[in-house]
Amino acid sequence: MVHKKVGTLAVVAALLLSTSAIAQDKRVVTWNADYDPIPLAAAEAMIADFEAANPEIDIQLTNFDHEAYKNAIRNFLTADAPDLANWYAANRMRPFVEAGLFADISDVWAANGLNESLASSVPSSTIDGKQYAIPYTYYQWGIYYNRDAYAAAGVELPGAEGVTWDQFLANCEKFKAASIDCVTTGSSALWPVAGIFDYLSLRTNGYQFHSDLAAGKISWTSPEARAVFENFGKLQPFVTENHAAIDWQDAAAIFVQDKAAHYVMGNFAVGVFKEGGMTNDNLGFMVFPEITPGVARAEEAPTDTIHLTSGAKNPEDAKAFLAYMASAEAQSKWNTAVGQLPTNKNATVPADDPFLTAGFQALSTATGGIAQFWDRDADAEYAKAGMEGFQRFLVQPEALEEILAQLEATRTRLFPQ
Amino acid sequence: MAQATGISAAPSARRWNQRTLAPWLFMAPGLFMFTVYVLWPIIQSVTLSFYDWNGLYNQNGEFTGTFVGIRNYAELMTDPAFETSLWNNFYWLALYLLALPAGLFIAIFLNQTVTGIRLYKSLFFFPFVISQVVVGLIFAWFYAPNFGLFYLLTEAITGKGTAILADPDLVTFGIIAAGLWPQIAYVMILYLTGLNNVAPDQIEAARLDGAKGWRMLWYVVLPQLRPATFIAVIVTVIGALRSFDLVSIMTNGGPFGSSRVLSYYMFEMALGEFGFRMGYGAAIAVVLFAIMMIFISGFIWKMWRDETER
Numbered sequence: 076m077v078h079k080k081v082g083t084l085a086v087v088a089a090l091l092l093s094t095s096a097i098a099q100d101k102r103v104v105t106w107n108a109d110y111d112p113i114p115l116a117a118a119e120a121m122i123a124d125f126e127a128a129n130p131e132i133d134i135q136l137t138n139f140d141h142e143a144y145k146n147a148i149r150n151f152l153t154a155d156a157p158d159l160a161n162w163y164a165a166n167r168m169r170p171f172v173e174a175g176l177f178a179d180i181s182d183v184w185a186a187n188g189l190n191e192s193l194a195s196s197v198p199s200s201t202i203d204g205k206q207y208a209i210p211y212t213y214y215q216w217g218i219y220y221n222r223d224a225y226a227a228a229g230v231e232l233p234g235a236e237g238v239t240w241d242q243f244l245a246n247c248e249k250f251k252a253a254s255i256d257c258v259t260t261g262s263s264a265l266w267p268v269a270g271i272f273d274y275l276s277l278r279t280n281g282y283q284f285h286s287d288l289a290a291g292k293i294s295w296t297s298p299e300a301r302a303v304f305e306n307f308g309k310l311q312p313f314v315t316e317n318h319a320a321i322d323w324q325d326a327a328a329i330f331v332q333d334k335a336a337h338y339v340m341g342n343f344a345v346g347v348f349k350e351g352g353m354t355n356d357n358l359g360f361m362v363f364p365e366i367t368p369g370v371a372r373a374e375e376a377p378t379d380t381i382h383l384t385s386g387a388k389n390p391e392d393a394k395a396f397l398a399y400m401a402s403a404e405a406q407s408k409w410n411t412a413v414g415q416l417p418t419n420k421n422a423t424v425p426a427d428d429p430f431l432t433a434g435f436q437a438l439s440t441a442t443g444g445i446a447q448f449w450d451r452d453a454d455a456e457y458a459k460a461g462m463e464g465f466q467r468f469l470v471q472p473e474a475l476e477e478i479l480a481q482l483e484a485t486r487t488r489l490f491p492q
Numbered sequence: 493m494a495q496a497t498g499i500s501a502a503p504s505a506r507r508w509n510q511r512t513l514a515p516w517l518f519m520a521p522g523l524f525m526f527t528v529y530v531l532w533p534i535i536q537s538v539t540l541s542f543y544d545w546n547g548l549y550n551q552n553g554e555f556t557g558t559f560v561g562i563r564n565y566a567e568l569m570t571d572p573a574f575e576t577s578l579w580n581n582f583y584w585l586a587l588y589l590l591a592l593p594a595g596l597f598i599a600i601f602l603n604q605t606v607t608g609i610r611l612y613k614s615l616f617f618f619p620f621v622i623s624q625v626v627v628g629l630i631f632a633w634f635y636a637p638n639f640g641l642f643y644l645l646t647e648a649i650t651g652k653g654t655a656i657l658a659d660p661d662l663v664t665f666g667i668i669a670a671g672l673w674p675q676i677a678y679v680m681i682l683y684l685t686g687l688n689n690v691a692p693d694q695i696e697a698a699r700l701d702g703a704k705g706w707r708m709l710w711y712v713v714l715p716q717l718r719p720a721t722f723i724a725v726i727v728t729v730i731g732a733l734r735s736f737d738l739v740s741i742m743t744n745g746g747p748f749g750s751s752r753v754l755s756y757y758m759f760e761m762a763l764g765e766f767g768f769r770m771g772y773g774a775a776i777a778v779v780l781f782a783i784m785m786i787f788i789s790g791f792i793w794k795m796w797r798d799e800t801e802r
Binding site: 145146149152153170171174175176262263264265316317318319320321329385386450455456458459463464466467470471481488 | 746
């Protein structure tokens with residue numbers, strides 16, 4: 076038996092030797108990611124740059140299907156951890172941090188002055204005072220509008236500062252009269268309605284309230300929460316009917332075909348709108364209108380992150396790569412290629428993309444704060460219960476009391492007082 | 493094996509071997525599979541249902557769950573989503589049984605000798621051949637708001653289109669209708685083979701005695717179809733209880749969870765994007781298992797009775 080074991084060991088050792096021989100004695104850093112084709116190409120370009128600067132390091136990226144990754148990460152972090160793994164900031168990374176699967180990289184933050192250069196992302200990368208993530212990209216949410224629909228309904232286009240809430244609702248009346256959906260969405264996957272709710276909540280009561288609501292600190296039956304739903308109720312009649320049965324891409328089709336005027340979405344949707352035939356001439360972007368006067372404007376900008384795993388075999392070189400990903404130079408390059416915004420404040424944004432510059436402008440002047448998005452700010456189970464409540468309210472506004480009671484019951488169960 | 497080991501032993505020991513050992517040896521592979529793939533998972537699920545666990549092991553490979561006793565089950569009792577799922581499962585069960593009369597009707601209708609009947613039979617059987625995922629997609633498009641055929645039909649008739657999958661009160665019935673389509677084909681094929689075995693002399697005798705129409709069907713044909721009916725009931729009941737793929741493809745349980753069934757709710761809670769409550773999912777699985785056991789024991793009891801009566 077002993078001999079047999081020695082034999083297998085020898086074979087394994089030989090295999091390991093042969094693979095490292097193929098890698099030409101470079102120090103390997105493994106990285107698991109879930110990129111679509113365009114981000115993948117951008118990431119590969121970044122790896123090439125990094126390897127050119129550090130010839131002794133070999134970054135090996137394994138790309139997963141986006142949806143499959145969500146399950147795969149739970150297995151590979153324990154079974155066969157890579158050095159680096161893609162994931163999301165804020166509450167979405169909490170289970171992995173609490174299970175000790177993501178490593179503390181506060182030293183990378185401190186050594187590279189990231190608390191300064193990534194200032195806007197410090198809260199979403201921090202759990203219990205330690206940093207566990209390198210945020211390298213985010214994108215703004217807001218209202219995309221269709222100028223052709225405005226023309227068809229004879230509504231005046233919003234100015235650079237957007238419109239007021241009352242003006243927005245008044246416009247919705249006009250769109251309705253012209254049989255155009257004022258706001259479209261496709262909520263079969265639930266999350267698109269959370270975007271609308273988040274903005275209503277941020278604009279009605281401000282960032283702190285919204286953050287506390289997502290953290291389960293505020294009662295759903297409180298007057299403040301009711302005020303959010305009251306504004307939601309004002310918008311409800313103008314939202315595309317049957318949104319519960321369609322995907323967000325189906326709703327994008329409605330928007331592109333001039334059958335809807337506004338779409339509350341993230342900047343990633345611009346690509347879909349343009350594939351549908353829209354151009355910078357008839358597609359516009361504005362921030363969500365102010366509702367309660369004087370509330371500091373907060374925006375939504377979900378952040379994507381890279382993490383060092385606790386099972387990393389080569390943490391030193393992995394940290395070097397993380398520092399590179401946090402740098403202004405790397406972020407400018409990656410985000411320009413992908414069409415998103417860099418989190419590093421010293422990075423540059425392509426000036427010829429009106430949506431990126433508008434988004435950069437909106438986020439850098441958001442004095443209220445930057446929210447991550449409902450399903451990242453709130454605990455997973457709480458997020459799901461909330462989104463079902465929001466969707467139900469949009470379908471059955473008359474069931475408000477029941478919805479609030481159910482959400483409140485979920486809250487008291489998940490966050491015992 | 494029994495012979496080889498028993499050659500030198502006394503005759504009685506050899507008989508003991510043959511009578512006692514041999515059956516176990518023959519059953520061993522099956523028992524092994526059954527233990528590993530059926531019994532062990534059941535025990536594991538039941539155990540897991542008493543824990544609160546997010547599905548993660550820590551870095552050292554240690555289980556991170558905590559024992560919570562029957563708290564998962566207590567939560568199920570007050571969970572409105574669980575109640576919805578249970579009701580929906582009931583609707584599935586009740587309406588899925590419509591596949592029996594419908595399948596029988598089509599089988600009798602097709603049980604004739606006309607040129608090209610084989611082609612008609614295969615066309616009717618077609619829905620069962622295509623994958624449930626495809627059935628789900630076809631029906632999702634059929635119901636789709638704005639461009640689906642069903643939506644356009646209702647719009648033409650009533651002036652206002654009905655988007656079944658967006659309506660919390662209708663969505664489950666829309667999905668059941670999609671599920672019935674292949675299920676009827678399945679039941680039909682069971683009855684068609686059953687009809688082949690109906691004794692022609694009995695039909696002849698009944699006809700001489702003046703039976704026809706409903707009486708012929710009820711008193712002469714149906715009793716002879718009992719084995720086919722039995723199998724059809726089993727596959728339909730089990731098919732209704734394990735309905736998952738159509739719900740997953742057509743609505744993901746939505747809108748706001750109105751079309752969930754127990755198996756989908758279990759998946760959502762245990763493996764869905766916002767779930768990873770393994771213990772709670774396991775508790776739902778145990779409840780579904782208990783419901784299935786009621787039917788399965790009934791079927792086994794009936795089969796056992798039939799065999800001992802013979």
